[in-house]
């Protein structure tokens with residue numbers, strides 16, 4: 001099952017991230033795909049907010065993986081930017097398996113590599129519209145874990161929870 005969202009502004013992308021972050025739990029693996037500037041880090045900022053982890057979430061030039069500890073007893077967020085990684089071997093060198101079970105792991109540019117970390121993962125593809133700020137976000141879940149999550153996210157949409 002794929003789920004599609006249209007996000008008019010960076011704020012809308014962050015807001016969806018917040019709602020998603022609230023539903024995530026330790027062991028979850030998200031693989032974010034999309035061109036430079038598509039909004040992967042912006043979405044991750046929302047996820048971090050929803051999860052309640054220490055920020056800031058940035059796109060550092062030289063740091064490939066960063067651990068953001070939970071602030072309220074929840075899991076840490078491990079934020080990985082695989083853009084500069086040469087391949088699977090280098091991703092494996094990061095030992096993400098070590099932290100996977102106890103953390104929420106978000107890998108930007110991980111397509112084709114990070115999926116091997118876990119049978120269960122949520123791929124999120126962001127696509128920019130060349131004429132507007134609008135982004136199209138598509139979720140492609142692998143594994144049972146995500147069925148309820150994508151439904152809960154839609155339920156939440158209807159409620160229009162303030163954040």
Ligand SMILES: Nc1ncnc2c1ncn2[C@@H]1O[C@H](COP(=O)(O)OP(=O)(O)OP(=O)(O)O)[C@@H](O)[C@H]1O
Pocket residue numbers: 007008009010011012013034035036037038039040041042043059108133134135
């Ligand atoms: N609807 C939108 N959703 C997300 N970002 C948007 C949107 N509209 C405009 N933006 C802007 O686009 C930029 C997205 O940058 P961001 O760093 O999130 O992209 P990225 O996919 O992580 O890029 P990179 O591949 O370089 O890591 C930000 O400056 C953000 O403010």
Ligand SMILES: [Mg+2]
Pocket residue numbers: 040041042059081108
């Ligand atoms: Mg980024």
